[in-house]
Each structure stands twice: as structure tokens, then as C-alpha cells.
Amino acid sequence: MGTLRLEDVSYVYSPDTPFEKEALSQVSIEFKEKRTTGIIGHTGSGKSTVAQLLNGLLRPASGRVLLDGKDIFENPREIAKVRFRVGLVFQYPEYQLFEETVFRDIAFGPTNMGLDEEEIKRRVLSAARFVGLPEELLDKSPFELSGGQKRRVAIAGIMAMEPDVIVLDEPAAGLDPRGRDEIFSGIRKWREERGATVILISHSMEDMAMYADDIVVMKEGRVLISGTVDEVFCHAELIETSGLLIPQITSMTNKLSSKGLIDGDGIYTVDRAFDAITKALKG
Numbered sequence: 135m136g137t138l139r140l141e142d143v144s145y146v147y148s149p150d151t152p153f154e155k156e157a158l159s160q161v162s163i164e165f166k167e168k169r170t171t172g173i174i175g176h177t178g179s180g181k182s183t184v185a186q187l188l189n190g191l192l193r194p195a196s197g198r199v200l201l202d203g204k205d206i207f208e209n210p211r212e213i214a215k216v217r218f219r220v221g222l223v224f225q226y227p228e229y230q231l232f233e234e235t236v237f238r239d240i241a242f243g244p245t246n247m248g249l250d251e252e253e254i255k256r257r258v259l260s261a262a263r264f265v266g267l268p269e270e271l272l273d274k275s276p277f278e279l280s281g282g283q284k285r286r287v288a289i290a291g292i293m294a295m296e297p298d299v300i301v302l303d304e305p306a307a308g309l310d311p312r313g314r315d316e317i318f319s320g321i322r323k324w325r326e327e328r329g330a331t332v333i334l335i336s337h338s339m340e341d342m343a344m345y346a347d348d349i350v351v352m353k354e355g356r357v358l359i360s361g362t363v364d365e366v367f368c369h370a371e372l373i374e375t376s377g378l379l380i381p382q383i384t385s386m387t388n389k390l391s392s393k394g395l396i397d398g399d400g401i402y403t404v405d406r407a408f409d410a411i412t413k414a415l416k417g
Contacts, residue, residue, distance in 0.1 A: 138165040138188060138220065138299050138331065143197035145183055157183040158355045160197070165299070170325060170332040172346035174339065176377035179352040181335050182225070185303045188333065189222040201299075218247055221297035225304040228276075228284030236262075236279070236287050237272040243295040254294075261290035264324040266316055282313040289317070293324055299331040300324075306341065318345045339381050343367070343402035351376055367402045383407050390414075 145158040158180045165171045165188075173181045186192040187199055190206050190213045198205045206216045221243075224230065233239040240261055244254045262272060265286035271279065276287050285305070292300060302321065306314040322345060325332045334346060342349050343363060350360040353376040359369055366373070370380045370388055379385075380402075387401040387410060396414040401407050 137167045137200075137202050138333075139163065139200040140184065140187065141198045141200060143187060143194045143199065145180075145187065145192060146195045149195070156355060158187075158194075161352075161355070161357055162197075163350055163357060163360065165331055165333055166348060167331050168325070168329050169347040170322070170334060170345060171348045171350060172334045172336060172342040173350045173352065174336055174342055174378065175352035175358075176337070178354075179376070180355040181352050182303055183355075184352075185222060185301050185333070185335055188299070188301050189220050190216045191222070218243075218295055219297050220299045220301065221292035221295055223289050223292050223300065223302045223305060225307055227288030228281060231276040231284060231287060234275060235273055236267070236276050239276050239287055240272075240290045240294050243291055247295060257294040257296060258290075261293040264293055264327075265290045265320045282309055282317075285309065285313075285317065286320075289321070296328065297330065299333065301333040301335070303335045304337070305334070306336075314341070321345070337378070339373075339378060339384075339402075343381050343384070351378070353377075363402065387411075 140161050140163045143158055143161045144156065147155045147157055173184060175181045183192065187194060193207055201216060201220065206213065231239050233242060237258055240258045241254050244257045259269070262269065267283065267286050267290060271283065276284055279287065289305060305321065306317045309317065318341065321332060324330065334341070336342060346363055348362055349366040351358045351366060351373055358376050359366055359372055367380065367384055370384060373380055383404055384402045387396060387407050390396045396410045401410055
């Protein structure tokens, strides 16, 4: 299983100091099993704080983080087991590579899990396949690779632990469109084959439209709106109050719909827009 939930969670940075700042206030979010949930919000909205809470790197000031219905801090000595089950990929994870070879970097997590060499090798090769790393790169130093390849190595290192839930904070930040598509496609394939739960944190509504099943929009440490992609994108004006821009295709089709030229609000992909416009022209 991989059901993860925040229950009335608040978090404060630097409490009882002049720098005290409330990052989250009574946030409740349910991340549905075997689905991809996107968390989106402007800088400072609290989305990266959520990521670190889910993995147990931060502990709530109040409220609970529940994994399969159990508080992850119920037994603090076992928090390492939680981190094997809830893998976290930080923003710009390539800066955290440190091993001599790509293979050893990907194998770092499985090795710490106490697995035997045969199982470690299987996991490394499987993870490399998902992120599109050729086997011939596994013996190279990670520092010889391109930025996009380093990103894949870092993501593969988390996938190799075969977590029930994987949390990715801006996994495609700084990549070109092709690199973004390849990274996200690999993540989607991994989720489908593993039956895992994926949580994507991004500032890009286009990424959410393409790859998420559900979306949580955050603003100033609170949940502004949540639901399926269809449900959320129907509230374009509300989303824009959080400082985000809805996908351009959604903005255009909403305007066409408001003038009665096409049927349907909340269109967020080019294919769906094409179908709606084609239907209107034929009508």
C-alpha cells in the first residue's frame, strides 16, 4: 500500500525567535494510492515544506502525517523505515551525487537497506531503465554526465529503493522540453508498472495538466483548492488569485466557451481543445 495523508498539519520555522515564520497552517491533504498528485503554488506557498513533512525530514508543530493510517512519528526510532517507503527527490538532486560511479550512486539507497548484491544490481538496472540511462553509463563517474543525465541518476537512486510513494520536488526544473518529457514519461511508466503513488511538486500548470491525476493548489501555507485535474481547472479565476497562470490552452478555450463558441470549461490539453473546436466547427 501507499496511502499518505496530512491531517491538520501546521509547521513553523524558527519558533520562538525573531525569525519565526508559519509555513503551513492546518493543512489536510489525502494522496490517493496509485495516483499522481500534483502540488502547485507560488514561491513561499508551503509546497516544499509539505514534501519534507511527508518524508519525515520535518516534524509537524501540530497535526499528523499518516502512512497507511499510522502516524509516521509514532515511533521516531523507525523513521528510517518510513524514508525507505516514502522516497524524496529534492529540487536539483544532481547536486547531491557523490559516489565514484553512476552504479554506486544509484545503489546507495538499496545498499543501506541491507539488500544482497544480486538484488541491488537488479534494482539499479531496473531504475536506470525507467529514467532512460543506458547501461554503458553506469560505470562512468556521475560528474562526467550532462545536467539532465545527472538528474536521471538522482531520481533513479530513489526509484531503486522501490518506495511505495515517491515525492519529487520540481523534478524537471531547468531542463529543456525534451528532457522534461523524458523525465516525466519515465516517472509515469514507473508508477504504472510499480503500482506506486507519485507526488509531483511544481510551479508549472502545464506539467500538472499533462502528468497529474489530482491537483492541490496552495497559497500562503494553506490549501486553496484540491480535486481532480478537471475539477481544479474549472476554477481558473480562483487559481489565478494564488499568483499562478493556468495553461494557455485552458485560458483560450475558457474564453471561447464564455462566448458560446465551444462547449466545455476546464480544457487543459491541446488534444481536448482540438476535439472541442472541431466539434464546434462541424456543428
